[in-house]
Amino acid sequence: MMIPGYSGGKSVTVESTFATFVADMAMQSSICSHLGAAANSFCPKCEVTKGEVAVGTKRNKEKTVETRKKIALEKTVTGMKKLQTVTGIKGDENPILNLSFDPHENIPTGILHVIHLGVTKQLLSVMSKNDRKSLLQLYIKDLCPKLGNKFVDYLGSRQGKDFKSFIQIAPFAAKFSGQPQSIFKATLKLAKLHKVLCAGGPIEVPAQDYVSAALEVGSVLATPKLHALLHMAKDQDQHGPLIMLNEDKFESSHKHIREGLFKQNNLARGRDTARAQYKRLLLQHLMTGGFVPDIRNNSWRQAGDCVLQGQDALQILNGTTVKKQTFPKLTMADRDERGKLIVNNKTSTYNCIKTSDGDTIRKNEAFVANGVVKVFIRGLKSGEDETIEIREVISRGVSQTLGVDKFILGRNEKLTMPNNIKKIHTLCACDLNGCTVGTFTSTTKLEQQEVEVKNLKVKHRTSIIYINDFKAM
Ligand SMILES: [Zn+2]
Ligand SMILES: [Zn+2]
Numbered sequence: 001m002m003i004p005g006y007s008g009g010k011s012v013t014v015e016s017t018f019a020t021f022v023a024d025m026a027m028q029s030s031i032c033s034h035l036g037a038a039a040n041s042f043c044p045k046c047e048v049t050k051g052e053v054a055v056g057t058k059r060n061k062e063k064t065v066e067t068r069k070k071i072a073l074e075k076t077v078t079g080m081k082k083l084q085t086v087t088g089i090k091g092d093e094n095p096i097l098n099l100s101f102d103p104h105e106n107i108p109t110g111i112l113h114v115i116h117l118g119v120t121k122q123l124l125s126v127m128s129k130n131d132r133k134s135l136l137q138l139y140i141k142d143l144c145p146k147l148g149n150k151f152v153d154y155l156g157s158r159q160g161k162d163f164k165s166f167i168q169i170a171p172f173a174a175k176f177s178g179q180p181q182s183i184f185k186a187t188l189k190l191a192k193l194h195k196v197l198c199a200g201g202p203i204e205v206p207a208q209d210y211v212s213a214a215l216e217v218g219s220v221l222a223t224p225k226l227h228a229l230l231h232m233a234k235d236q237d238q239h240g241p242l243i244m245l246n247e248d249k250f251e252s253s254h255k256h257i258r259e260g261l262f263k264q265n266n267l268a269r270g271r272d273t274a275r276a277q278y279k280r281l282l283l284q285h286l287m288t289g290g291f292v293p294d295i296r297n298n299s300w301r302q303a304g305d306c307v308l309q310g311q312d313a314l315q316i317l318n319g320t321t322v323k324k325q326t327f328p329k330l331t332m333a334d335r336d337e338r339g340k341l342i343v344n345n346k347t348s349t350y351n352c353i354k355t356s357d358g359d360t361i362r363k364n365e366a367f368v369a370n371g372v373v374k375v376f377i378r379g380l381k382s383g384e385d386e387t388i389e390i391r392e393v394i395s396r397g398v399s400q401t402l403g404v405d406k407f408i409l410g411r412n413e414k415l416t417m418p419n420n421i422k423k424i425h426t427l428c429a430c431d432l433n434g435c436t437v438g439t440f441t442s443t444t445k446l447e448q449q450e451v452e453v454k455n456l457k458v459k460h461r462t463s464i465i466y467i468n469d470f471k472a473m
Contacts, residue, residue: 041088118225200241206235
């Protein structure tokens with residue numbers, strides 16, 4: 001594509017090229033002139049029919065162009081539709097096929113739509129349909145509090161990042177809640193695949209492993225997204241680590257489009273949103289020092305200094321908030337009658353500590369200090385003295401079922417707060433410790449009426465902890 005531009009004081013022509021598209025499955029199909037995931041021949045990258053999972057004959061641009069010609073030559077509508085159904089190719093206009101770019105090969109499988117919102121969501125909906133649902137929900141809340149106690153009930157309205165958090169604790173949640181063995185195995189394989197993907201490692205074997213494990217769970221998981229996993233290894237070979245092409249970054253700029261959606265009279269939504277978007281981009285171009293052509297004088301012009309130095313406006317435009325300086329509140333110190341400062345000697349306890357990396361270590365979570373692993377219980381502060389209560393690790397082992405390391409803990413001890421600590425992601429080994437699930441009642445208001453609700457809660461008896469090897473980042 002050739003775009004007229006201005007650089008270094010003279011008019012230039014900018015030639016832009018592109019190597020890839022980042023798209024979800026619907027857009028990928030659209031760019032490939034493919035009918036979409038609901039079609040009988042559902043994959044835009046190869047020729048497979050519904051019910052099959054293994055990769056079929058590769059599609060390429062030449063063949064697609066050929067098929068489109070055949071569709072155009074069909075005399076009847078029924079003949080045209082039949083050819084479309086058999087081949088999975090659409091006959092309508094597609095200018096991308098005129099470029100020297102093969103859309104079948106150059107749109108990598110997206111992690112957000114295929115892994116997080118795809119196979120993970122599908123597996124989780126199978127898990128939430130059996131009689132272990134309430135226990136599963138309980139352990140999800142216990143292992144990853146931010147997912148809340150209604151995670152399984154509202155799968156449809158969850159975001160990619162929620163499923164990302166779920167994958168990293170999924171094998172533990174499945175194991176502790178007593179899900180069937182085939183489902184537990186699938187969560188284990190999925191967590192392993194996800195970790196390798198996030199590290200940009202080779203994914204051919206883990207992807208194949210998950211596909212086999214998912215097929216053992218049942219044919220309900222044999223979906224187009226499961227098939228798409230099998231294309232991932234080749235996509236990664238061709239385009240580099242797929243995590244770098246994650247759709248998250250692109251989808252987060254949807255907010256700018258959304259902003260435009262609501263500030264209008266809704267009479268011509270598409271046109272008005274596009275116009276608002278165009279104006280925003282033009283404004284951004286101008287404020288970052290970009291040039292615009294001045295047709296009257298046949299020259300190029302730039303915004304004045306007072307605009308270019310308005311950093312606050314630019315930050316708002318880019319979506320970053322302007323940080324306001326805050327000052328700590330001043331309070332009067334306690335002094336005795338002679339005016340001498342009274343040092344408070346009261347002992348206070350606290351339930352978490354922060355590392356220099358910004359991680360929070362809570363009760364029963366492990367950390368490394370000076371090369372030794374310890375488990376945090378609570379912190380004690382008395383005046384200037386800071387001590388923490390910890391548990392020593394007396395021995396290590398490997399869990400046979402989960403394949404992760406485990407620590408066996410000793411008795412409680414006290415030590416002065418060490419410097420330079422690093423968090424290790426650990427979880428209570430509920431299956432080995434024999435942690436029980438108990439009920440407790442709490443009162444809540446339902447339409448002005450006080451009602452008692454029974455809740456489930458895990459009572460931990462932590463003496464063994466697992467290292468969460470599936471923590472990705
Ligand atoms: Zn395929
Ligand atoms: Zn436990």
